Amino acid sequence: MPETRLDLARIRAARRVIDPVFLDTPLYPCEALEPVLGCAVSIKLETANPVRSFKGRGTEVVVSGLAGAVVCASAGNLGQALAWSGRGRGLDVTVVASRYATAAKLDRIRALGARLELVDGDHELARERAAALARRDGIRLVEDSLDLETCEGAATIGLELAAAAPSFDVVLIALGGGALATGVGHVLRSEAPGTEVVCVQPAGAPAMTRSWHARRVVTTGPTDTIADGVAGRRPIPEVLADLLVVADDAVLVSEASIIAGMRLLLEHAGLVVEPSAALGIAAILEDRDRFAGRHVVTVVCGGNVDPAAYHGWVG
Amino acid sequence: MPETRLDLARIRAARRVIDPVFLDTPLYPCEALEPVLGCAVSIKLETANPVRSFKGRGTEVVVSGLAGAVVCASAGNLGQALAWSGRGRGLDVTVVASRYATAAKLDRIRALGARLELVDGDHELARERAAALARRDGIRLVEDSLDLETCEGAATIGLELAAAAPSFDVVLIALGGGALATGVGHVLRSEAPGTEVVCVQPAGAPAMTRSWHARRVVTTGPTDTIADGVAGRRPIPEVLADLLVVADDAVLVSEASIIAGMRLLLEHAGLVVEPSAALGIAAILEDRDRFAGRHVVTVVCGGNVDPAAYHGWVG
Numbered sequence: 001m002p003e004t005r006l007d008l009a010r011i012r013a014a015r016r017v018i019d020p021v022f023l024d025t026p027l028y029p030c031e032a033l034e035p036v037l038g039c040a041v042s043i044k045l046e047t048a049n050p051v052r053s054f055k056g057r058g059t060e061v062v063v064s065g066l067a068g069a070v071v072c073a074s075a076g077n078l079g080q081a082l083a084w085s086g087r088g089r090g091l092d093v094t095v096v097a098s099r100y101a102t103a104a105k106l107d108r109i110r111a112l113g114a115r116l117e118l119v120d121g122d123h124e125l126a127r128e129r130a131a132a133l134a135r136r137d138g139i140r141l142v143e144d145s146l147d148l149e150t151c152e153g154a155a156t157i158g159l160e161l162a163a164a165a166p167s168f169d170v171v172l173i174a175l176g177g178g179a180l181a182t183g184v185g186h187v188l189r190s191e192a193p194g195t196e197v198v199c200v201q202p203a204g205a206p207a208m209t210r211s212w213h214a215r216r217v218v219t220t221g222p223t224d225t226i227a228d229g230v231a232g233r234r235p236i237p238e239v240l241a242d243l244l245v246v247a248d249d250a251v252l253v254s255e256a257s258i259i260a261g262m263r264l265l266l267e268h269a270g271l272v273v274e275p276s277a278a279l280g281i282a283a284i285l286e287d288r289d290r291f292a293g294r295h296v297v298t299v300v301c302g303g304n305v306d307p308a309a310y311h312g313w314v315g
Numbered sequence: 316m317p318e319t320r321l322d323l324a325r326i327r328a329a330r331r332v333i334d335p336v337f338l339d340t341p342l343y344p345c346e347a348l349e350p351v352l353g354c355a356v357s358i359k360l361e362t363a364n365p366v367r368s369f370k371g372r373g374t375e376v377v378v379s380g381l382a383g384a385v386v387c388a389s390a391g392n393l394g395q396a397l398a399w400s401g402r403g404r405g406l407d408v409t410v411v412a413s414r415y416a417t418a419a420k421l422d423r424i425r426a427l428g429a430r431l432e433l434v435d436g437d438h439e440l441a442r443e444r445a446a447a448l449a450r451r452d453g454i455r456l457v458e459d460s461l462d463l464e465t466c467e468g469a470a471t472i473g474l475e476l477a478a479a480a481p482s483f484d485v486v487l488i489a490l491g492g493g494a495l496a497t498g499v500g501h502v503l504r505s506e507a508p509g510t511e512v513v514c515v516q517p518a519g520a521p522a523m524t525r526s527w528h529a530r531r532v533v534t535t536g537p538t539d540t541i542a543d544g545v546a547g548r549r550p551i552p553e554v555l556a557d558l559l560v561v562a563d564d565a566v567l568v569s570e571a572s573i574i575a576g577m578r579l580l581l582e583h584a585g586l587v588v589e590p591s592a593a594l595g596i597a598a599i600l601e602d603r604d605r606f607a608g609r610h611v612v613t614v615v616c617g618g619n620v621d622p623a624a625y626h627g628w629v630g
Contacts, residue, residue, distance in 0.1 A: 021343050026363035028336050031426065045363050048341035052585060111346065270367060270587040270618040303585040 002189040004182060004242035006151055011187060014057075014152040015159065017064040019088070022049050022056040023156065027164055027297070032268040037284050040295040042168065043269060044161060047277070047303030051108070053229075054301045055081035058153030058179060062142050063089045071096065072142040073130035075123050075228050076105025077302050078150075082142060083112035094139075096130040098122050102228055102274075104306045122222065124233050145177030145239045154180045157299060158187025161195075168195050169294040172280030174301050175199035175208050175250060176230030178239035184299065185246030196248045200279035203252040205231040211240050212250040226313065227258055229276035229302055257282035259313050265300070266314055274302045275313075317504040319497060319557035321466055326502060329372075329467040330474065332379040334403070337364050337371040338471065342479055342612070347583040352599050355610040357483065358584060359476060362592070362618030366423070368544075369616045370396035373468030373494060377457050378404045386411065387457040388445035390438050390543050391420025392617050393465075397457060398429035409454075411445040413437050417543055417589075419621045437537065439548050460492030460554045469495045472614060473502025476510075483510050484609040487595030489616050490514035490523050490565060491545030493554035499614065500561030511563045515594035518567040520546040526555050527565040541628065542573060544591035544617055572597035574628050580615070581629055589617045590628075 001008070015023065026045040033041040046054035059081040063070070069092035072082050079095035086093035095109050099118040109116050117133075119125045127143075134141035144150050161171060161184065171188060173181045185197045201209040204225030210218040217240055223231040243250075261278030264285075265271045280298030284291050316323070330338065341360040348356040361369035374396040378385070384407035387397050394410035401408035410424050414433040424431050432448075434440045442458075449456035459465050476486060476499065486503060488496045500512045516524040519540030525533040532555055538546040558565075576596030580586045595613030599606050 021341075024339060026336075026341065028364050031365065032423065043363075047585060048358075048360050048363060049343050050346065108347065266587065267622050270362060270620070272581065272585040272587060305585070307582050 002186055002245050004186050004245050005148060005238060006155060006183065006186040006242065008187065008190060011152050011155040011159065014061045014149070015156045018057050018060040018153065018156065022060060024160060027160065030269045033264060036264060036268060038288050039284065039291040039293060042295065042297040044157060044297055044299045046157070046299060046301050047271070047273065051077070051080045051084050052303045053077040053081065054154060054157060054180065056084060057156050058150035059085035061149040061153045062147065063091060066091060066140060068092065069094070069137065069139040070142055071130050071133050071139055072144070073097070073123065073126035075231065076101050076109070077229055077304060078144050079109045079114065080105060080112060080304070083109050083114035087113050094133060096126045096133065098126050102304060102306055105304050108304070123231060145179040146236045150179045151183040153183070155183030155187050158184040161297060162187055162191035166295070167192055168297045170196045170198055170291065170296045172283055172296060172298040173197065173199050174230055174276045174279045174299065175201040176276065177232055177236065178208060178243050180299065180301060182239060182242040182246055186242070189246050197246060198283065199243070199247050199250040200283040201230060201250065201252055202227045202258060202279070203254055206252050207233050208235045208240065208243070209250040209252050211235045212243055212247060215244060226255060227275035227279065229274060251283055253279060253282040253286050257285045260285055263314050271300060272303055272305065272310065273300055274305045277301045277303065317501055317560050319501050319560050320463060320553060321470060321498065321501040321557065323502065323505060326467050326470040326474065329376045329464070330471045333372050333375040333468065333471065337375060339475060342475065345584045348579060351579060351583060352596070353603050354599060354606040354608060357610065357612040359472060359612055359614045361472070361614060361616050362586070362588065366392070366395045366399050367618045368392040368396065369469060369472060369495065371399060372471050373465035374400035376464035376468045377462065378406060381406060381455060383407065384409070384452065384454040385457055386445050386448050386454055387459070388412070388438065388441035390546065391416050391424070392544055392619060393459050394424045394429065395420060395427060395619070398424050398427035402428050409448060411441045411448065413441050417619060417621055420619050423619070438546060460494040461551045465494045466498040468498070470498030470502050473499040476612060477502055477506035481610070482507055483612045485511045485513055485606065485611045487598055487611060487613040488512065488514050489545055489591045489594045489614065490516040491591065492547055492551065493523055493558050495614065495616060497554060497557040497561055501557070504561050512561060513598065514558070514562050514565040515598040516545060516565065516567055517542045517573060517594070518569055521567050522548050523550045523555065523558070524565040524567050526550045527558055527562060530559060541570060542590035542594065544589060566598055568594060568597040568601050572600045575600055578629050586615060587618055587620065587625065588615055589620045592616045592618065
């Protein structure tokens with residue numbers, strides 16, 4: 001058993017409180033990508049649900065034990081998911097986000113009935129503000145990746161990957177705060193130990209990857225990436241500690257590769273994905289030899305984009 | 316029990332021989348479409364699988380009892396699915412298609428290892444040629460919608476819809492040869508009798524809809540629609556007879572509405588769909604009053620498009 005904050009029995013229990021609309025998502029080979037990428041690619045699709053990202057798995061676990069009010073900081077997907085899960089439980093949900101966040105995500109948070117507070121700064125400032133609100137009002141603060149429920153929810157993707165036959169050689173996971181990577185990684189380490197766990201982050205937001213390589217928290221200055229969902233600057237020590245146990249590697253990719261990945265997923269898989277969801281394909285593009293001839297699964301973790309921005313990237 | 320050629324026990328048995336990669340597809344509310352369309356819309360997504368359409372459900376049933384060689388006519392999706400299912404069983408698969416069929420579909424049929432024969436005419440000529448090949452070589456001809464396995468496979472979508480809670484007021488189903496409509500309709504008639512079954516066809520390919528209203532087979536001249544997957548001219552009498560039992564209505568929609576539907580699914584649901592898969596949304600656009608305030612589910616039945624053509628339609 002990998003020694004992290006996570007526990008397989010708790011992850012299995014988490015699965016039982018998650019609305020089935022978020023579970024057992026499509027996992028299928030996309031052969032059209034094979035000649036382009038030089039390896040067999042399977043897609044784990046986390047966008048075909050009410051909030052178009054994997055975050056609903058975690059927020060369902062968060063709200064399962066909750067009453068009253070809850071607040072989180074979000075680049076947009078966690079906020080949407082918490083708004084959705086909270087609405088179902090009659091919770092009073094507040095989301096703090098950067099005013100520079102993806103407009104489509106902010107619109108959906110409002111439409112789902114959450115109170116949205118915008119800060120004039122980046123995601124780290126939103127985290128500070130959310131924490132201050134929680135202290136002031138005495139309400140539950142949901143901290144993505146630090147709160148175990150968010151990791152356990154994401155980890156249920158790992159259960160579904162581990163149950164698949166045939167097993168995969170490599171799993172490519174977008175790396176931001178770390179909930180997805182540590183959650184999925186923990187399960188694969190114990191249930192599919194032969195599968196390599198590779199985390200992928202934009203070179204323009206490299207804090208967690210640098211931290212993983214340095215084996216200590218490395219913070220950075222302002223991020224510079226279109227992958228808004230993974231653009232943190234201050235890794236959480238507890239999450240890094242888990243990531244050091246479960247990840248085989250953490251790699252950085254360029255913005256050009258992320259855009260190329262989005263384009264390939266559109267043209268060869270018919271998928272509109274947000275930049276974070278193309279990180280896995282970007283990693284293959286940047287190191288074809290590493291993946292050549294292997295069976296790779298990439299977690300397509302979100303599909304919330306501003307149509308105009310998406311068109312500008314993908315053309 | 317609706318009196319059609321279909322049988323619920325056989326449909327449940329069909330489910331057991333279908334590769335799970337085609338089953339239990341996402342079914343989820345897309346709230347972003349609600350303010351645009353004036354009704355609650357849920358999506359049954361049949362594009363996140365190895366052949367990007369629902370046809371794999373049927374071809375899995377077809378090949379389950381088969382050895383040797385098999386031939387079908389196809390606008391592209393059945394051929395892809397038969398190639399995929401047949402490859403898994405070691406079958407020798409031939410697909411006959413119009414040389415004017417969607418290039419992306421023909422490319423995938425070839426890539427999946429099937430023999431592809433093109434005819435210089437439309438889908439009805441491909442059907443004639445496939446039948447001639449089957450007679451000449453003494454091999455199994457798969458006739459979409461006529462062969463019960465194709466309807467039974469499609470009908471497993473109906474099982475999944477009927478099992479969902481809450482139930483739906485209306486199910487919108489693309490109407491072409493009729494396998495999808497009669498299959499899903501049969502199950503809903505018996506398992507969810509309160510749900511209205513509405514079939515949708517392009518005004519440019521109206522043969523089956525006209526036949527349904529006339530209660531007898533009506534053939535037409537050349538079709539004129541971008542919805543290649545449903546562009547038949549000669550309805551099959553046995554399929555029409557079933558459709559008369561299970562459908563509440565059959566409506567025609569314009570090309571402009573189909574394109575508007577594709578655009579809405581792209582912008583508000585992040586889905587790249589082929590024209591046939593936008594027929595349901597097109598029907599809502601053309602008759603908003605009919606659906607106002609109701610809970611509608613639309614089966615997004617396929618996502619195979621030529622990127623250039625798609626861009627030309629959706630802009």
